[in-house]
Amino acid sequence: MAFLQDTLGPKGVLTEKNDTARYCIDWAGTTGATPLAVARPANTEEVAAVVRYCHQAQIPIVPQGGGSGLVAGALPDAQKAELVLSLERMQRIRHLDPLNFSVSVDAGCVLQTLKDAVEAEDFTFPLALGAQGSCQIGGNIATNAGGLNVLRYGMMRALVLGIEVVLPDGRILNDMKALHKNNTGYDLKQWFIGAEGTLGIVTGAVLKLSPKPTSTRTAMMACSDVTAAMRLYAQARRSCCDLLSAFELIPRRCIELAIEASPELSDPLDTPYPVYVLMELSASGPVSLDSMIEGLFEAGLTDGLLLDGVLASSDTQANQLWMIREAMLEGQQLxxxxxxxxxxxxxxxxxxxxxxxxxxxxxxxxxxxxxxxxxxxxxxxxxxxxxxxxxxxxxxxxxxxxxxxxxxxxxxxxxxxxxxxxxxxxxxxxxxxxxxxxxxxxLMQQLKLLLDPDELMCPGRILPRQSQRSSDSVF
Known part of the structure; x- marks a missing residue:
């Protein structure tokens, strides 16, 4: 505790149960054990100092972002007391390079904050999640986040150009290269994307940006069943090409759950249908998105894949349709x-x-x-x-x-x-x-033990601790 307080200052350490309680529960309501303490470093060097000390003292660490994970990976474990290391004070947008279409950020930067900042400069960062108002970039990288726009822009892995990581022994891997093409040896950053903090703590990243769309169209369509909806997707993928940014399947029950959770929402269509599709197209140039969607409507009706539909006539109406997609999650929670x-x-x-x-x-x-x-x-x-x-x-x-x-x-x-x-x-x-x-x-076990032989970094996540493995393990 003395080391943490000396290194991180009074704002950098939390020890009282009332202060640490919020780090012991995630969005889904899953709870973890009480941590040794919560360390809140303000920069990469402080993260490295804490990790080096914990490595020497054999103290396990669980890095934590915005608390929106759903698999209990970032919650402190009860089997052995762990130090929670929160990145929430590391919020800087370090540099936006408009010609390179890239931005470098601290790992604790909230996704919505980043999206708003680059939008103000006529760019978009396309990762879109229900938790984007609270989730952090480091957590998005550590979990290889997906979300709504994967079919056009790919998962988080496809959006990371460079990365900065504190390794389990406290060394800093600085691979903050803003390169769109780099073919020199092993791509080390890929080890840490999707590793859920088990191989190191992401402290910064260089991310790929895209032009801000100048036009977006959202449509809600009704189908008879899932098979018809998937056939409609194939038709949309061909007729709308790479302008198709989202294609969401929503059964009737989800519409009901959304309205149950948010009574201000209304049925998107006059008649209830078994299955709905929420589709979005976006473009940055002189493309007629309306004609594309109208063509898809006509083809879908002709082929019997489409029963009904509505094209949002305003941003307000489009937002209402997307609110259904978000509110149905709250409806399940109820x-x-x-x-x-x-x-x-x-x-x-x-x-x-x-x-x-x-x-x-x-x-x-x-x-x-x-x-x-x-x-x-x-x-x-x-x-x-x-x-x-x-x-x-x-x-x-x-x-x-x-x-x-x-x-x-x-x-x-x-x-x-x-x-x-x-x-x-x-x-x-x-x-x-x-x-x-x-x-x-x-291979997974070997990589884990190569970087973290003492198993102090997020121990027991993804892979069990070595002591938990069977006697016939390769180790």
Whole structure:
């Protein structure tokens, strides 16, 4: 404590339980243990100093961003007391390079703050998440965040040009190169993108920017089922080319949940339909987006894929449509304990997976309710389940655990992934390990122990601690 206070100053250390409580719970309501303390460094050098001390003293560290993760990866663990290292004081936008279409930032910069700053300079940073008002760039990198615009701009991995990382022994890897092309040796920054803080702490990054769209069009369309919605996506992908930035699948139940959570919202169409698609196009040049969408409407109606639809006539109406997409998450929360999943699938397999997974749920728990939605333009299906409401909490948890195991058992049959964007953390570790073949497991373990042989950096996340591994492990 004396070292932390001397190094970080009075604003840099929190020890009282009332002060540290908010670092022990995430957006989903998952709680962690009480940490040793919360360290709040103000720059990369202070992060490195704290990590070096912890390395020498064998104190485990869990870096933390905005607390919007969903797999308990950034919450302090109860098995061994951990130091929470929060990046929240590192908020600088270091440099915007307009000719290079890049910006360098501190890891603690809030995503919405960055988006607003670059928009003011006629650029866009396209990562778009429901938690963008609180999540931080370092956390976005550590979890390889996805979100709404992946099908056009890619995941966070595709938006990172350079990176700065404090390694588990306190050394600083400075790879803050703003290069769009660099083919010199191993691409070290990729080790840390999506590593969830297990290989080091991201403290800064150089990010790729895009021109700010001069026109955007949003449409809500209705389909008879998921198969028709996916066929409509294929048609939209061809007719709208690379101007298609979002394509969201929303079942009818999600519309109801959104209105339940936000009564000021209204039904987007006059008639209820089984499945809806929320689509967005954007362009930075003289392109007629209206004619593209109108052409898609006509083709969809002719082919029987489209039943109805509305094209937002103003930014206000477009925002109302997107509010439905956000409010339905709050609607699920109102129903208490439920299963959240984050399935990644080949786009061509999504409809069949949805059909088989729904049948499995109805066969094993007929009173459970499937709520499957997501960023289907990139194959990300959030196949969520509400348990029977009459069960007590323990019974609900047992039903959901059984369904989750059966659901994850289906994923490999479709060459899918149990996590498209949320990551592994601690909550998904067991099913993740079951999906790894031996070579994958060995390489991941070797990389972890190469950089963090004492397993002090986010121990037990993604991979179990070495002491927890079976005796037949490669180590």
């Amino acid at each position: 129903h208490g304990l439920h299963l959240r999943t984050d399935i990644g699938l080949p786009i061509s397999a999504l409809s069949d997976f949805h059909q088989q997974a729904s049948a499995m749920v109805h066969a094993h728990s007929p009173e459970s309710e499937v709520i499957a939605y997501g960023h289907v333009g990139d194959g990300n299906l959030h196949f969520n389940i509400l348990p029977p409401p009459q069960l007590n909490e323990d019974e609900k948890a047992a039903v959901l655990h059984n369904l989750e195991m059966r659901l994850f058992a289906l994923v490999p049959q479709f060459n899918g992934s149990i996590s498209a964007e949320h990551g592994i953390g601690r909550l998904k570790q067991a099913p993740f390990l079951e999906t790894l073949d031996e070579t994958e497991r060995q």
